[in-house]
Amino acid sequence: MDRFRHLEPVVWAVTMLAIAFIGIGRSESSLVAVTTAGILIAAAALVTVPASSGNRFSLALAAATAVPLLIGPIFDFGGAVGAVAVGFLSGWVVLQLFGSAENLVTANSDFLRQSFGAFLFAAAYVVLAQAADVVVGAASANLVGAVGAALVWFGFETVAWALSTYDRVSRRYLIKLAVEDWPVAFSLFAVGALFAYVLPELGWWAPVVALLPYSFAHLAFYRSHSARITYSQTIRSLARIPEVAGLSPDGHSDRTAELAVAVATDLGLNPDEVRMVEYAARLHDIGRITLNELNIIKVGFTDDDIARWGAEIISEAPYLTEVAALVRQQHDPYRRPGERKDPDLPIPSKIIKAASAYDHATSELGFSALEALEVLHRGAAYDYDPDVVEGIRHIVMTR
């Protein structure tokens, strides 16, 4: 499959060109109208907005929403599809000419996916609007068509993004993550529809009226995206304090967090829970910062002390109380000999316990991956949760 990867853009471009020709040929609208709509989409394609999953949405979607609503409402399928093809094709050419090398690969697949999404939208719109025209009357046909088409598109986008983006992350998790992007998708459709509705009445004021409320939303998405990145960077830096101080092995928190997150997504946890796992795994050794006190070195300490000190430090941050609880329980065993397993022990804590042990074995004790897995297997059902051990085995063996 990978051999043909570089052919993808070529096939895509040829398809677009063909669709553009056929669409415009069958269109009932003028060539000028279709081309103008296409240029609008192309210009919009250059603006992207980040969503919480890491996916980037292009404003072209808003423009592509407006086109079917604008060009000969409902019945000019050829014109709508032609405009979308012209738009994505010219946007893509502009990107090839002016884009930087490292974003071209992702840009290609984003264009591919998003232009298919736009076609799906146009097709679903036409079908649904015509059906609604018969069933509920012409007055609300537009609305039914637009809303239905938006839902079809969003479904396609979430699934396609999840399938095409990450190779080794559970698909179920990625789809859950993608569904959290709905506000961004929604605002793109809303601004497209808004533009289509106001353009005939307002003329040149239409872009102003449509873009004012949208720019508010755009700014909000942009800033919360960077705030989220900043927050996780902050957690990461704080987690490194004991490592910088030489009280904890270098890179341990990073490696543990990476493995813990992979296992958590593999076990089907929700995006919110995975975020908790990440923070707790990063911060699980923060209690070691206390170890540079002379009297503690003299008196000695246990793993449980470190967990307790860490939880004390973390619970000073009001937004991390959950994480503090997870860190507190990071050393609790799955089941003590002769007892039943502890049903209250949270899965994130069990994941952190096993992931940290695995990293300790491979990085500190110099074990190979198989030897480290053997250590976990020997402790399974006592120290470690068998499901978590199985998850780690799965991650490690497919890595």
Place this chain on the structure above:
Amino acid sequence: MQAVKVRLAIAYAALGVTALAVAMVTQDFPPLRDWAPFAVVAFLTVYHAVEVNDHLTASPAAMIFLATAVAFGAGHAALGAAAISAVSPVTKSDIAERRIALSVINWGQTVVAAVMAGFVLEPFFPDGAWSQRDFPLVAVGAMLASMVYHLVNWGLVSFAVRVVYRKREVRPWSRMGSILQSTVVMGFVGGLLGATYHLVPVALPLIFALFGVGYLAFSSLSELREAQEATLRGFIKALEAKDLYTRGHTERVAYFSQLIAERMNYRGTRLERVRWAALIHDVGKLAVPRDLIRKRGPLEDEEYLQLQTHAHVVEDLLAEVEFLRPMVEIASGHHSRFDGGGYGGTGHAHGTAPSQEARILAVADAFDAMTSTRSYRVALSQEFAFQELRSNAGTQFDPEVVEALVQSVVESGERYGSPNLGSEQDARYIAEGKAR
């Protein structure tokens, strides 16, 4: 003060009622099905005001009021908008803190402002049916009305503050530039959206929905920003708490830095930057063996070198957080001297003066170090600290910054340090339990 507040609340309520009555006599109430959705939206936006950025914390209430006034059109604008501001005066924090008098004062003043703004708008409306040609005139009118709304509001607020707290605002016009800017923008947007409603009523729910989604994102953003700050502060606090002598040091240095920066006319992002730099300025110390921080008596050369590295460790540690990069630069320069000497961060070339922000942090840090008790001596007096700062001004410290600190501490009436310890020598003797 409570009695004054109640009297003021009654007066403002009377003003508001009068304004409403005037509007009712001269205008007709808009159709309820037009009015109700606007009222709901206005109430929600006022209730959930969010912080857009460091300059623009106000809720966009003015924009909503203008959009509604324009949407109701000639003969309804003032009454419609005033009736909406009459039903949406409370914010979440008002309810949480049970500020009844304040809410009433707020009610009166926004109603009066809305009525005035509505009447200002009136001449800008077209006579007959609306068309896109009316847009520029309406937008101009809405900008004017927005300014009137803001000025009336501001006048009534500052009057209330003067009466209740018997305090005049120090520089009432200092932030006028940026506020006027956002007022004009709000008016422009509100006017356009209101005018759009006349031509395409369908557009309105879409516009509201877009604002609503943006609002959700902004409120999650401000939650994240709070979480970010609370997390850093919490960690610093928890780590400091392990050391008796530096407990609260960071919080105090942040406070002093803010005092100085405010006096030196820092606003918005620049002020935030100084505060953040102060919050992180000692994170690197966590990497220094604690027994060294606490050591009594002079440090050996090697130990001193070890302590110095903490300025660089801060950089390594926090440089990964993009948002903190400018603050890290400030924090890492806080041990550099004004004349260019001293140890500094990697960004600091030896022999050049550090940035003004770093000089502020240096003075705040030194002041707190002198006025708090350390392992090697008890706290010195405030007067001694001032004197020491002044005598080192021009060499170690920036004279302008030192004066800003002295003035604002004196003005605030707060006192730091021991009441009567006149010299470093005395402080050491007491700490070591020796007689003078």
